[in-house]
Amino acid sequence: MKKIIIFVLVSVSLFVMSGCQSVNNTIPLILYDETDPYILEFKNYILEDAIGNVDIKAYDSQNSQLIQNEIIESLLDDQPQLLIINPVDRLGAYTIIDEAQKRDIPLIFINREPIKKDMNSWDQLYYLGAPAENSAIIQSEMVIELFGNPYNLSDQDKNGDGVIQLVIFKGEQGHQDAEIRTEVIVDELERYGYELEILSIEICDWQRDKAYDGMNKLLLDLEVEIELVISNNDAMALGAIDAMVENELFIDIDENDRIDHDIDTWIPVIGIDGIADATPYLESGYLYGTVINDSQTMSLILIELTQAILNNTDLTTLSFEIEDGKYIWVDYKRYEEED
Ligand code: BGC
Numbered sequence: 001m002k003k004i005i006i007f008v009l010v011s012v013s014l015f016v017m018s019g020c021q022s023v024n025n026t027i028p029l030i031l032y033d034e035t036d037p038y039i040l041e042f043k044n045y046i047l048e049d050a051i052g053n054v055d056i057k058a059y060d061s062q063n064s065q066l067i068q069n070e071i072i073e074s075l076l077d078d079q080p081q082l083l084i085i086n087p088v089d090r091l092g093a094y095t096i097i098d099e100a101q102k103r104d105i106p107l108i109f110i111n112r113e114p115i116k117k118d119m120n121s122w123d124q125l126y127y128l129g130a131p132a133e134n135s136a137i138i139q140s141e142m143v144i145e146l147f148g149n150p151y152n153l154s155d156q157d158k159n160g161d162g163v164i165q166l167v168i169f170k171g172e173q174g175h176q177d178a179e180i181r182t183e184v185i186v187d188e189l190e191r192y193g194y195e196l197e198i199l200s201i202e203i204c205d206w207q208r209d210k211a212y213d214g215m216n217k218l219l220l221d222l223e224v225e226i227e228l229v230i231s232n233n234d235a236m237a238l239g240a241i242d243a244m245v246e247n248e249l250f251i252d253i254d255e256n257d258r259i260d261h262d263i264d265t266w267i268p269v270i271g272i273d274g275i276a277d278a279t280p281y282l283e284s285g286y287l288y289g290t291v292i293n294d295s296q297t298m299s300l301i302l303i304e305l306t307q308a309i310l311n312n313t314d315l316t317t318l319s320f321e322i323e324d325g326k327y328i329w330v331d332y333k334r335y336e337e338e339d
Pocket of ligand 1: 036038039111112175177206232233234235272273293
């Protein structure tokens, strides 16, 4: 009898001990919206790179802060060691930060940058993204290559008035990338000396369908010819191109299934991201150019950082730099055919 009691006591205490020591090793990755093609690609890289390194589980907030809050609330109860968050509303990140800090759970934000004040509110917060200015500067280099001398424009100035008539497709209002990309492209081109006539800034929330509708509507209203389309991302650039093709602003005159810039009818459209959907448009000359928003590199960095936080590794020994102990920036680069 005594033996049985001892056995039961030992088993119970072992069970309790293992209960106390049990660690939740799954790291949640909470995305703002998986229908966003850029985010979906980013997610796929992360899940692929995680294999054999760290157990990551993705959650989709369906572009709703309410849903995201519910997901995070229920996850926090499971005491994860870390959360990776792509916030729906980057301006509201403080609520999430507050809850995580109370439980001492570090956060890595990706792609949608919380404001400085929130990022500075705790030392266990990280942001991984790309410096938005950079993407617009690379776009401006493509415009310079197309339009040449600002005081003696190339043939891209179709009406020969010395002014570039352009349309800008803007992402979601308040998103750091939409705000900065839009402001910097205009500033850069003006600083270079171009005279711009902005026919419209179409706010299309990063979405291809909205850009398609926006361009269709614009073409009904516009009396002036568009000479340039700048888009904050590829998805909107492709929507705009689809609408322009339907409205015969792109014509494959020699019917060789591509837009030859010296023969066919076309309008330069420049995007950002380098998503897979854009590749056929780039290769066939419909999309003049794009800038890679390098989620492939970001994904590798994310896995390295996650492992380092989990293992308490000294963050100064990692393969990338962490600015102010918080920010990791991955540079944009121009898309070249072989990419
Ligand atoms: C990308 C967009 C994407 C957005 C989502 C941006 O950095 O360029 O394509 O829709 O992030 O937050």
